[in-house]
Amino acid sequence: MRLLKRDRDHGGLSCIVLGGTGAGKTTFMLSAVALPLLETREILFWRDSEFCQWTFLPLNRVKLLLSPFYEYEWIDKDTGETVNVDDYVRNSYCYTLEDFYEKAEPNVLNVVYTDYAGWFNFISSVLLMRRDVRWVSLFMDEVEKFVPANVEGNRWRMNLEFANALAEFRKNFISFYCAAQDYGDVDYRVTNKLNFKVYLRNARVPKAHSMVYPQVPRHLNMGEAVIEGMGEFTKHTFTKLQHQLNLLVRIKPLLAGNGLAESYAADAAMEELENEAGEASVNAGAS
Numbered sequence: 001m002r003l004l005k006r007d008r009d010h011g012g013l014s015c016i017v018l019g020g021t022g023a024g025k026t027t028f029m030l031s032a033v034a035l036p037l038l039e040t041r042e043i044l045f046w047r048d049s050e051f052c053q054w055t056f057l058p059l060n061r062v063k064l065l066l067s068p069f070y071e072y073e074w075i076d077k078d079t080g081e082t083v084n085v086d087d088y089v090r091n092s093y094c095y096t097l098e099d100f101y102e103k104a105e106p107n108v109l110n111v112v113y114t115d116y117a118g119w120f121n122f123i124s125s126v127l128l129m130r131r132d133v134r135w136v137s138l139f140m141d142e143v144e145k146f147v148p149a150n151v152e153g154n155r156w157r158m159n160l161e162f163a164n165a166l167a168e169f170r171k172n173f174i175s176f177y178c179a180a181q182d183y184g185d186v187d188y189r190v191t192n193k194l195n196f197k198v199y200l201r202n203a204r205v206p207k208a209h210s211m212v213y214p215q216v217p218r219h220l221n222m223g224e225a226v227i228e229g230m231g232e233f234t235k236h237t238f239t240k241l242q243h244q245l246n247l248l249v250r251i252k253p254l255l256a257g258n259g260l261a262e263s264y265a266a267d268a269a270m271e272e273l274e275n276e277a278g279e280a281s282v283n284a285g286a287s
């Protein structure tokens, strides 16, 4: 499959999976992309939400990377009871951003639970600064929540910073797989940088950015995808996965004002970026 090809000369690849709710976006990323990559030595990072999408994989193929600045309450969706996640899946607390990389392993999906600032800093100061040349894949489901279109002020700048980081992925051997309901829901500075688009059933084709006829996704069945990129498009099928656990997680910040624990509040995260930039220029001025 084209999204699994690895070529040192070309570097990492990037794609966005498109389709409405229930079209199979999460399943496509896990079943067609993550599962085959689990058989390689590549390091896979998955950004999860309270929905615990990792429960779609065999539990021995998952490792949770947790932040000590949060309290995680795992809840069985059927009974409403609290679950001890240690009984089901391996997990590690990561005390520094470097820990997220050091504690990640090949052959498992490394599920990262951190906030925007945590992700952004992990990408920019760890993944893009690595000394090794291992292949890394980053999965961001519901990416429209991470870098939404049509935002202003700090959020606008944060999206730009992320788009700039994304431009560095290819030569750092990082592949990026994300999913959204609609192309237009994601900041254009991010979508502009992606090499591939995957259309699932009834996905809207962004006409100005695609050579696929808009009616094509309407003729797809569940489990069929059209992959467009590098001047061609191909059809691919993917299979359904079974939930291994029926879980959700409630995540509460334990400490306010800590770098990693800075809630999902965008402004707080941006303030941090600005302080860092300020410090960097002060340091540069002093030397």
Ligand SMILES: Nc1ncnc2c1ncn2[C@@H]1O[C@H](COP(=O)(O)OP(=O)(O)O)[C@@H](O)[C@H]1O
Pocket (backbone or CB within 6 Å): 019, 020, 021, 022, 023, 024, 025, 026, 027, 028, 222, 223, 224, 238, 239, 240, 241
């Ligand atoms: N290839 C497939 N064949 C049949 N059912 C599928 C397939 N892929 C996904 N599904 C089912 O469709 C539903 C929605 O899938 P999901 O991946 O959660 O969609 P999305 O992330 O786009 O909302 C799930 O119940 C899933 O099991």
Ligand SMILES: [Mg+2]
Pocket (backbone or CB within 6 Å): 025, 026, 027, 141
């Ligand atoms: Mg989904």
